[in-house]
Amino acid sequence: GAVVSQHPSWVICKSGTSVKIECRSLDFQATTMFWYRQFPKQSLMLMATSNEGSKATYEQGVEKDKFLINHASLTLSTLTVTSAHPEDSSFYICSARDGRPNQPQHFGDGTRLSIL
Amino acid sequence: GQQVMQIPQYQHVQEGEDFTTYCNSSTTLSNIQWYKQRPGGHPVFLIQLVKSGEVKKQKRLTFQFGEAKKNSSLHITATQTTDVGTYFCAGPTQGGSEKLVFGKGTKLTVNP
Numbered sequence: 001g002a003v004v005s006q007h008p009s010w011v012i013c014k015s016g017t018s019v020k021i022e023c024r025s026l027d028f029q030a031t032t033m034f035w036y037r038q039f040p041k042q043s044l045m046l047m048a049t050s051n052e053g054s055k056a057t058y059e060q061g062v063e064k065d066k067f068l069i070n071h072a073s074l075t076l077s078t079l080t081v082t083s084a085h086p087e088d089s090s091f092y093i094c095s096a097r098d099g100r101p102n103q104p105q106h107f108g109d110g111t112r113l114s115i116l
Numbered sequence: 117g118q119q120v121m122q123i124p125q126y127q128h129v130q131e132g133e134d135f136t137t138y139c140n141s142s143t144t145l146s147n148i149q150w151y152k153q154r155p156g157g158h159p160v161f162l163i164q165l166v167k168s169g170e171v172k173k174q175k176r177l178t179f180q181f182g183e184a185k186k187n188s189s190l191h192i193t194a195t196q197t198t199d200v201g202t203y204f205c206a207g208p209t210q211g212g213s214e215k216l217v218f219g220k221g222t223k224l225t226v227n228p
Contacts, residue, residue: 002161032214043204043220044159093158097214102166104149105216110158 006108021079021111023094029074030096038091050077084115122219135192137222139205148188154201
């Protein structure tokens, strides 16, 4: 159980392109999903908390207009990197947890984004 | 702000040797979680500890949660090449938030 699917696995695109990443909880409902960014050989940096049916909560320093988050259902959250530039190249990972107390986060496979 | 510190940053062992990574939080935690990330992969949940002084085992892995609920350790007995990866500890942020604060991780390499 507790499977989180993330798509696509990798993206290579030109500078200025907008890229959408999907995160789905396959066998449980997730009122909250999280989006992380991970640079090579570094830890996970939380970007934002995605809440079903409401606006996402962004961490300090993360541009909400740059990283658009939509959590339209209990099983799907999307992250759109708008007008991506080379500095946005990174490994983006989502996680989800069900609503019960003290439940761990389960991570998607991640998306490797390379902006040329 | 709340911090979770993890040492060592890197550990290289010969296959068969033991390995331990330590995690220390600047604040008391309601629980602590451990994740493993293989090279090129995503973090995979290993275990969650909730009780003060709790010890849990998963085959060759032993997890401990300190009495003060501020530190934790992961010990691997007789490492194997399949243990290679980065081990992260994480604890919930203060105030009942669902967010996690991750340690910087310990990267384990095993020489066969």
